[in-house]
Amino acid sequence: MIELKKIHKSYQVGNHQLQVLKGIDMFIGSGELVSVMGSSGSGKSTLLNILGILDDYDSGAYHLDGTIIQNLTEKKAAYYRNQFIGFVFQSFNLLSFKNAMENVALPLYYQKVSRKKRNKIALEYLEMVGLKEWAEHLPYELSGGQKQRVAIARALISNPKIILADEPTGALDSTTSLEVMDIFRQVNKKGITVIIVTHEDDIAHKTDKIIRLHDGQIVDSEGMR
Amino acid sequence: MFDLDKWNEIFITISKNKLRTFLTAFSVAWGIFMLMILLGFGTGMSHGIEYDFKEDAINSIWVFPGQISKPYKGMKPGRNVIFHNEDVKNARRNSPQVDHATGQFYAWGEYTVRYKKKYASYNMRGVDPDFQFIENHIVDKGRYINQLDIAQRRKVAVIGSKVEEGLYEPNEDPIGTWIDVGNIKYRVVGVYKDTGGEGEMRKIFVPITTAQLAYNGQNRIHAMMFTVGDASAKESEKIADKILNDLATKYKFDPEDARAIHIWNAMEEYQRFANLMVGIKFFLWIVGIGTIIAGIVGVSNIMLIIIKDRTREIGIRKALGATPASIIGLFLQEAIFITMVAGYIGLISGIGLLEFIKWALIEFEVDAPYFKDPEVNLSTAIGATILLVIAGAVAGYMPAHKAAKVNPIVALREE
Numbered sequence: 001m002i003e004l005k006k007i008h009k010s011y012q013v014g015n016h017q018l019q020v021l022k023g024i025d026m027f028i029g030s031g032e033l034v035s036v037m038g039s040s041g042s043g044k045s046t047l048l049n050i051l052g053i054l055d056d057y058d059s060g061a062y063h064l065d066g067t068i069i070q071n072l073t074e075k076k077a078a079y080y081r082n083q084f085i086g087f088v089f090q091s092f093n094l095l096s097f098k099n100a101m102e103n104v105a106l107p108l109y110y111q112k113v114s115r116k117k118r119n120k121i122a123l124e125y126l127e128m129v130g131l132k133e134w135a136e137h138l139p140y141e142l143s144g145g146q147k148q149r150v151a152i153a154r155a156l157i158s159n160p161k162i163i164l165a166d167e168p169t170g171a172l173d174s175t176t177s178l179e180v181m182d183i184f185r186q187v188n189k190k191g192i193t194v195i196i197v198t199h200e201d202d203i204a205h206k207t208d209k210i211i212r213l214h215d216g217q218i219v220d221s222e223g224m225r
Numbered sequence: 226m227f228d229l230d231k232w233n234e235i236f237i238t239i240s241k242n243k244l245r246t247f248l249t250a251f252s253v254a255w256g257i258f259m260l261m262i263l264l265g266f267g268t269g270m271s272h273g274i275e276y277d278f279k280e281d282a283i284n285s286i287w288v289f290p291g292q293i294s295k296p297y298k299g300m301k302p303g304r305n306v307i308f309h310n311e312d313v314k315n316a317r318r319n320s321p322q323v324d325h326a327t328g329q330f331y332a333w334g335e336y337t338v339r340y341k342k343k344y345a346s347y348n349m350r351g352v353d354p355d356f357q358f359i360e361n362h363i364v365d366k367g368r369y370i371n372q373l374d375i376a377q378r379r380k381v382a383v384i385g386s387k388v389e390e391g392l393y394e395p396n397e398d399p400i401g402t403w404i405d406v407g408n409i410k411y412r413v414v415g416v417y418k419d420t421g422g423e424g425e426m427r428k429i430f431v432p433i434t435t436a437q438l439a440y441n442g443q444n445r446i447h448a449m450m451f452t453v454g455d456a457s458a459k460e461s462e463k464i465a466d467k468i469l470n471d472l473a474t475k476y477k478f479d480p481e482d483a484r485a486i487h488i489w490n491a492m493e494e495y496q497r498f499a500n501l502m503v504g505i506k507f508f509l510w511i512v513g514i515g516t517i518i519a520g521i522v523g524v525s526n527i528m529l530i531i532i533k534d535r536t537r538e539i540g541i542r543k544a545l546g547a548t549p550a551s552i553i554g555l556f557l558q559e560a561i562f563i564t565m566v567a568g569y570i571g572l573i574s575g576i577g578l579l580e581f582i583k584w585a586l587i588e589f590e591v592d593a594p595y596f597k598d599p600e601v602n603l604s605t606a607i608g609a610t611i612l613l614v615i616a617g618a619v620a621g622y623m624p625a626h627k628a629a630k631v632n633p634i635v636a637l638r639e640e
Contacts (some may be wrong), residue, residue, distance in 0.1 A: 006278045054543075074630075075549065078543065079548075081543075154545070200521050
């Protein structure tokens with residue numbers, strides 16, 4: 001599903017180049033549940049951006065579902081993001097002026113699905129994460145765990161091949177974190193590849209495979225089972 | 226073009242951000258409103274000036290005699306210039322462009338005028354038939370003085386409508402009645418109106434020849450008036466110069482002697498006001514355009530703030546698959562929609578206020594000098610509004626374009 005070959009990425013910081021990724025080789029198969037671990041500054045966020053087609057890489061090759069992701073136009077990148085990838089963020093990133101259902105439906109808006117239809121689909125996904133009764137509520141009326149479940153429903157609605165989650169439990173207490181991880185596991189069981197970036201060991205240990213990053217390189221890749 | 230879903234998105238964001246929307250809308254509406262008011266007042270002033278000149282023909286030249294103040298060809302100053310009947314004829318003959326000409330003979334002071342048992346005091350003047358066209362007199366009843374009256378020195382009179390009000394009962398017809406002016410009886414043949422105000426309608430006019438006979442004037446006259454057809458300001462100045470030079474030759478005074486005779490050229494005066502109006506209108510346009518520019522700057526400023534404010538939202542939308550075009554479209558459509566609605570509100574309220582002022586001026590009979598019927602040319606108004614909408618869109622495009630290029634991750638980290 002995901003294949004990275006010698007990915008390099010550097011940022012201009014002041015007068016000198018800062019090498020963030022120094023040749024990442026990685027393979028994630030279809031239907032895997034993988035976590036990416038690393039201390040801050042290890043390059044895990046940058047890696048996630050590249051995986052999510054939110055950022056370019058300098059050299060190497062990135063194949064997503066057999067398609068090379070390279071030098072895409074903004075429009076093409078937007079298309080791939082919409083079709084292949086669902087995002088879940090640490091700070092949920094729901095639109096504050098839209099209710100839960102509208103937030104979940106938003107990716108379908110960009111697929112030009114009619115309002116009525118996408119709201120109906122959104123309700124189904126909300127039901128799946130157990131929040132159907134909260135459909136009409138605005139984000140500030142929801143708890144952290146509920147917000148993250150809405151965000152997961154939103155990531156799933158476009159039927160993506162991959163879910164990319166950036167510290168999805170970073171803002172949640174441990175009970176809620178476990179609930180959210182359970183949902184990720186259920187999602188994974190349906191055959192969707194899930195990649196979770198985290199720095200929490202217990203979260204990482206709930207995934208099937210841990211990829212450890214250090215200083216821009218993969219230091220260890222271990223299977224959990 | 227009409228994408229219901231997109232409009233729905235826009236309406237939701239507008240209704241969730243009322244203050245921001247209001248501020249944008251206000252700066253646009255205010256700009257258009259002020260432009261309408263300024264242009265309206267400009268037109269009001271030019272209407273006022275045109276109206277105030279309407280009482281007399283704007284192509285008229287008035288000549289009054291004075292006292293010679295400069296020695297000329299060995300003659301001492303101090304002589305009075307006195308005009309005669311033939312001076313009017315000469316001027317008409319020497320300047321083909323003169324189309325109406327009249328002399329005026331003043332019966333000095335006010336005369337007690339009697340009709341039946343009513344008495345009142347009015348000015349009386351002897352004039353030629355052409356006087357009607359020079360003063361823009363409108364004949365309300367009967368007729369004006371004619372050539373036959375002049376030739377036969379008839380004792381007939383044309384009275385102003387205020388004279389009619391003063392001497393006659395409301396339902397009484399003055400035509401054919403006899404009025405007594407200083408013990409001389411005149412038959413009333415007409416009633417006139419004048420837009421120049423009530424004072425102009427408190428006068429009695431009789432044939433100039435009759436007046437000269439009755440008040441021992443021989444063939445002397447006290448003033449001359451001419452109209453010069455459709456001559457331009459320059460041509461009418463030339464005609465006035467010609468008249469001056471002819472009179473100077475005849476009565477032997479220095480044409481440079483400013484006090485020998487006085488010439489008042491309405492055309493020149495009107496031209497001066499017209500030039501002033503052009504200046505004022507130009508100034509109003511500059512101020513108006515300044516206001517519009519301020520509106521545009523306001524819109525683009527607010528757009529910058531909006532986009533700064535919504536960077537996170539842009540990041541989310543991009544992460545969910547929004548194309549740069551759809552981001553630009555969203556912001557642009559919102560900006561255009563707000564500017565259009567606000568521009569329309571400004572347009573309507575500006576025109577509304579002008580219409581109210583116009584109505585109030587008439588309703589309460591306010592006599593505002595040099596101000597009348599303020600109004601705005603509708604196509605100018607709509608053109609200005611469209612210009613502002615386009616400018617608002619361009620102003621909104623820049624920051625929107627920049628925002629669409631934002632890296633979603635950067636946008637999402639924005640606090």
